Amino acid sequence: MAEDNKLSDSDGAILVRTARKAVTEFLSNGNKIKLEPEFEKKFSFNSGVFVTLNKTDGLRGCIGFPMPVKKLSRAIVDGAIAAATEDPRFSPVIIKELGDIVFEVTVLTQPKEIDVSDPAEYLSKIKVGRDGLIISHSFYSGLLLPQVPGEYGWNEEEFLQHTCLKAGLAKDFWKSGEAKIEKFEGIVFKEEIPNGKVVRESNGS
Structure with missing residues (x-):
């Protein structure tokens, strides 16, 4: 799985928090968040990734990159914003919904x-x-x-x-x-509740 099999639980929490922050910032003022140099360095490898948004009544958005065409640091931001605003199955998320949405990040191996x-x-x-x-x-x-x-x-x-x-x-x-x-294969990290603790999901291996 290259670098993504080395992702720690704390790395996963950082990715999920960044996905939420990216969506919050974009819905608030239309801007992409400015990434910290340390974050960009840590996640500088290319990787496929999907960001999934779930509410209690089901899926609210899911978009990502199946192939490792972008650095993970950039893909997580672009995927999160797209999941919230560009999934053709749903209307765009509005900011008042974010308190009811669980963020989930899946980092992928090469298909x-x-x-x-x-x-x-x-x-x-x-x-x-x-x-x-x-x-x-x-x-x-x-x-x-x-x-x-x-x-x-x-x-x-x-x-x-x-x-x-x-x-x-x-x-x-x-x-x-x-x-x-x-x-x-994928490593899945998700919030237990909206904006709550981030946990690693079992992959069934």
């Missing part, structure tokens, strides 16, 4: 294509709770984070089906042999 000779082998090559999935075909692509199937009680087949649906494909398209299916 790797799953090599199979028969699509049925996918079921034994992914693990619910550990792996996230990206399924793509032509112009279609869908991603689900490692924690999603556990939240909904899905097994491996249901996880594949829902990732296909997320991509805009038929739910059993993964069986066709035409889909590109990649898996990745």
